[in-house]
Amino acid sequence: MAGEHRLLLHNAQQLVLICTKGEKYLLQAGMQNLAVLDNASVVIGKDGCVKAVGHADAIRRQFSEASFEKIIDCSGKCILPGLVDAHTHPVWAGDRVHEFAMKLAGASYMDIHQAGGGIHFTVEHTQKASEEELFNTFRHRLLRMLRAGTTLVECKSGYGLNLETELKMLRVIEQARQLLDSNISSTYCGAHSVPKGKNATEATDDIINNHLPKLKELNLNGEIHVNNIDVFCEKGVFDLNCTRRILQAGKEIGLQINFHGDELHPMKSAELGAELGAQAISHLEEISDEGIAAMASAKCAAVLLPTTAYMLRLKQPQARKMLKEGVIVALGSDFNPNAYCYSMPMVMHLACVNMKMSMNEALAAATINAAYALGRSHMHGSIENGKQGDLIIINSSRYVLKLLFKT
């Protein structure tokens, strides 16, 4: 029987399952006690899903008569589920290296934004760029992410702001979804900034009256597949009221709420997200105690972004307090022209050093919990029967050594 199954990975020194009971997310206790098998094997079926996983001897017995298209000897190596990056801005043109110099000289993120730079600078360049140019740079970035172990990545629009360019970005994301190996969760982020010539209320009206109906139409006829709606809820950008209106309207057309909140100023974004049934909120450096409690009881994931606090010299998000209070903590790279990091191993490393997460907590946050933040943990984020067989093999006998220590 030739190639009855697609793949056998056998004899791994460590096989990091993450969890084993179909958990949709892990809270602190579960994150600290990840499921790991020593001397184990995994079988991937023709459909690309996990068929069996277990101790090497048991798999050998169970599949003694079976044939495989490919067999990889993983002796001395570790197998993990593909990493999940729950927050990126990967489609854009025009670099912002000049702003790094301004920041090093003391300018804040908002100083640059209010002077017309930052997101506005990227919008200007992205509006002018062709779809082909955007696709080519995006493709390169996704491949770099894949090489660093990311197999599911959230990708935002948000450097268009006008309908035409937002749709151009979403088409580019759609093209990558169809042509490349990475799994993508696509996010409409037309409220990433208030476009020049409009105030926040006018921009909000434009999004609700013009952008969202068009997205609904294109989603329904299958031209694009947008999964999430995002808003930059921040002082001087979109206030709580505009944010509420946009997120609510997005939810009404079937999008999951997943937005930027409580980053530079306390906005009560966490409380709003919990109230609206958000799947996730990102950043949260300035979250209130009430916001932490509300997110814990609403099962709304906190997507923490260690590169942002590092690059902008912000205070660190309170990962330890969130974990203690029962929040589902996930991680993202926040890859964008201001935080140029493709690597989830580096993000996990920063989460350990700067946010005081343990190595196991960081790995759970970059796998099952990041998948939950995207509403995809039924198929991604752990190695369990029936889930997508996106795996990484690392050339190390202990996963902590190579993945979290030597990033």
Ligand SMILES: N=CN[C@@H](CCC(=O)O)C(=O)O
């Ligand atoms: N804070 C808003 N958005 C991005 C930054 C985007 C940009 O500066 O281009 C973030 O998540 O960090």
Ligand SMILES: [Zn+2]
């Ligand atoms: Zn962001």
